[in-house]
Amino acid sequence: MHRLLHLEEAAGPTAVSTGQLPGAAAVEGLVRAAWERYAPVTDGKVADYIPVLAAARPDWFGLCVAAVDGTLHAAGEADRAFSIQSISKPFVFALVCQALGGGRARECIGVNATGLPFNSVMAIELNRDRTMNPMVNAGAIATTSLVPGRTHAEKWRFLLEGLSRFAGRDLAMDAAVYASEAATNQRNQGIARLLQGYGRMYCDPDEATDLYTRQCAVNVTARDLAVMGATLADGGVNPVTRDRVLDADRCQRVLAVMATAGLYEQSGDWLYEVGLPGKSGVAGGLVTIAPGKGGLGTFSPPLDEAGNSVRGQLATRFLSEQLGLNLFASAAGPG
Numbered sequence: 001m002h003r004l005l006h007l008e009e010a011a012g013p014t015a016v017s018t019g020q021l022p023g024a025a026a027v028e029g030l031v032r033a034a035w036e037r038y039a040p041v042t043d044g045k046v047a048d049y050i051p052v053l054a055a056a057r058p059d060w061f062g063l064c065v066a067a068v069d070g071t072l073h074a075a076g077e078a079d080r081a082f083s084i085q086s087i088s089k090p091f092v093f094a095l096v097c098q099a100l101g102g103g104r105a106r107e108c109i110g111v112n113a114t115g116l117p118f119n120s121v122m123a124i125e126l127n128r129d130r131t132m133n134p135m136v137n138a139g140a141i142a143t144t145s146l147v148p149g150r151t152h153a154e155k156w157r158f159l160l161e162g163l164s165r166f167a168g169r170d171l172a173m174d175a176a177v178y179a180s181e182a183a184t185n186q187r188n189q190g191i192a193r194l195l196q197g198y199g200r201m202y203c204d205p206d207e208a209t210d211l212y213t214r215q216c217a218v219n220v221t222a223r224d225l226a227v228m229g230a231t232l233a234d235g236g237v238n239p240v241t242r243d244r245v246l247d248a249d250r251c252q253r254v255l256a257v258m259a260t261a262g263l264y265e266q267s268g269d270w271l272y273e274v275g276l277p278g279k280s281g282v283a284g285g286l287v288t289i290a291p292g293k294g295g296l297g298t299f300s301p302p303l304d305e306a307g308n309s310v311r312g313q314l315a316t317r318f319l320s321e322q323l324g325l326n327l328f329a330s331a332a333g334p335g
């Protein structure tokens, strides 16, 4: 299988992970360099299984790095709105862990990798946990079924307010994306029913699928993703608003499930090359967390076969190397 991250040579010497990001001018220059380096890439294919997503332009490309001190560095179309899609998964898992406790969330969902595509039914059949991991559809729909609230409206408010606190601004759902996916998400409806049959669905399966489809249709920008990622990097405190969205001990669990399955069946390749927890979405977004340092948000719609943004992965790998973010690089020692 074509492995995206092997497409080109590594960008250069890997900087060694240190306590913080380099100075603002250096980060600014590297974010611009990443944009210039990967803007000409034309590999990948825009998602079309959700019909409205097919209208995205392949040349859209935006990047943003948010440091834990709240400094932001952006390049290209960092303010273009797109639907968050699967990048909602870690943040909704975080909100559910905050409401129920990480232990209970783990019991109800599971935290192991499936090694299979994000919407795999085989993964449910083959594994005793069924739901497996909150980063794939089965685990994500089960996670959404745990959202507290007496009514659908209360649950939706919990989701939208929680995602907005991570971003530090009021987010809104894209009604056209929601309608397009709601009309074509029979597979996710099936997954929710299958989980119900296995006792791994914690509210009505149609309600859970509808709420999940709504959370995936929330609009964000690359800049929002960087701030949301920086909130996880900062132990649960949004570095721009200083709002504590999540307790630090829950934050570390969210990063663990992202590292395990954030890029689906290519999570191993990703961790091997980039060395950071990340999460992709089919609209072309990608969020990556450098714990204690900051968040990276990228947007570029063309995807590889696993549904991960091609330019997003390349630009993030470049920045991980150049900024010395790889969590495992410190094992090599300085110099």
Ligand SMILES: NC(=O)CC[C@H](N)C(=O)O
Residues within 6 Å of the ligand: 084, 085, 086, 087, 118, 119, 137, 181, 188, 213, 216, 280, 281, 282, 283, 307
């Ligand atoms: N990988 C993704 O971003 C998938 C999200 C999409 N809403 C789905 O469930 O199919």
